[in-house]
């Protein structure tokens with residue numbers, strides 16, 4: 001018999017307890033052992049919970065219990081979770097976590113701290129087995145790129161906004177449906193997706209980047225007029241986490257993205273997640289499924305528990321040794337290469353277009369599509385560019401925003417084809 005302790009018995013924790021009971025026949029057959037939850041750690045012992053396990057509010061009751069083999073951390077947050085996971089490791093426990101924020105900051109330290117199994121399938125894209133796909137299934141490949149819809153809240157909001165929903169109202173619905181993080185700015189600001197991207201990038205490239213090191217933009221400035229441009233030119237707007245290899249450099253970024261509407265990932269709607277991974281030998285692979293929700297996330301957590309019980313001891317981030325040709329380097333965010341879409345609000349005056357076009361020309365930026373829409377107050381110029389370098393776009397925008405007929409900050413959406 002294997003005994004586990006769960007730290008954080010919320011929606012996912014309750015689902016873990018329930019699925020271990022509901023599916024115990026298949027879980028016992030696949031793992032070879034009976035798996036029993038011995039203790040759950042909660043903050044508030046008085047809160048009603050839908051589980052019948054022993055509860056405590058002291059994490060040491062789990063991390064130092066000699067009978068417990070595996071500590072499952074489902075509490076979220078960074079530093080307190082780190083302290084508890086560290087205590088579990090110091091007491092010789094295997095660890096399973098669903099905590100993407102913890103891993104976004106501390107995954108390399110945790111890897112170096114333990115020689116016991118440490119699994120985290122549920123930290124990225126809920127029920128989709130993307131960690132094991134990248135770490136085991138694609139381990140023979142150099143990974144060319146990862147592009148993922150890895151925040152269900154944003155995908156749900158963008159899907160509804162396309163149908164005409166208002167941003168604030170639909171965010172409220174996403175919160176009510178339980179998709180959003182406790183602080184929804186983590187979702188709409190792109191930070192949750194960034195945490196997940198950093199985890200995937202470490203498996204793909206062994207790269208130790210932190211959230212502050214990478215370009216992160218959220219969906220707060222997306223307007224229905226951007227959706228009209230997208231429709232006109234055959235795109236969908238998706239919040240993507242992108243990791244791309246270019247020689248020795250890796251680009252890591254999270255931002256709203258115009259994706260051609262013939263790509264499979266553009267068709268992913270609602271709270272669903274999807275991740276495209278391109279390997280040099282396998283070509284493109286695509287993973288789709290529920291990225292949030294108690295049972296879907298618990299499904300991934302229990303798969304980790306089963307792996308550990310079976311005796312698998314894969315290196316946490318998938319590397320037994322450093323790369324022979326040296327580490328990949330993170331590309332500076334100013335050097336990112338992309339195609340861009342810009343929305344510029346101007347007053348309707350003679351010479352506006354000429355001035356804007358000359359600024360682009362001066363910064364070596366070539367325009368590919370152009371649309372002008374009469375708004376209530378201003379004229380909206382909507383245009384896309386051929387591939388350009390981020391710093392040239394930034395310089396152009398700085399100059400454009402200084403023109404006195406430009407009435408609002410310029411909005412940018414990057415294009416991925």
Ligand code: HSE
Nearest residue numbers: 151152153180181292
């Ligand atoms: N808030 C997250 C999302 C939950 O919307 O995808 C799953 O990590």
